[in-house]
Amino acid sequence: MPERQPALSIVPTELRRGDHVAAFLALLEHYARDPMGGGTGLADEVKRALPARLAKHPGFVSFLAFVQDTPVGLINCFEGFSTFAARPLLNVHDLAVLDGYRGRGIGQALLAAAEQAARQRGCCKLTLEVLSNNHRALAAYARAGFAPYQLDPAAGQALFLQKLL
Secondary structure, rough: OOOOOOOOOEOOOOOOOOHHHHHHHHHHHHHHHHHHOOOOOHHHHHHHHHHHHHHOOOEEEEEEEEEEOEEEEEEEEHHHHHHHOOOEEEEEEEEEOOOHHHHOOOOHHHHHHHHHHHOOOOOOOEOOOOOOOOHHHHHHHOOOOOOOOOOHHOOOOOOOOOOOO
């Protein structure tokens, strides 16, 4: 008989709950220290300020993944707006799964929760950015139905750019 996997639960992140704040910050720190998250971790000031600031942000959508009582994954999203569709969109800003729990469908479950939240909000699409050499994430996003964005194949794929302020 195959060994049964512990139960996975996906719950909305409640940043007014101490246990959720601790899980949220630990998972975000894990992601920030990963090479795909920049490799440096979060500044102490960011860790102090982030939960309260996000709790006040009306377009913030987040879910935590737990295996039994252990927090193992996180997805953070922000609502934007598509002028071409005249509807909101939901951008996946962070997706993190602890190293020892990758490959178990946790990322897919978090993406499904974000998709359900987007549909409930009447969003026209989910968007995200990913590093071009993060092949594991690219494969996971493709499994979830994401594809490169282009308006016209002759014009090429859209690129994500930034200007630090």
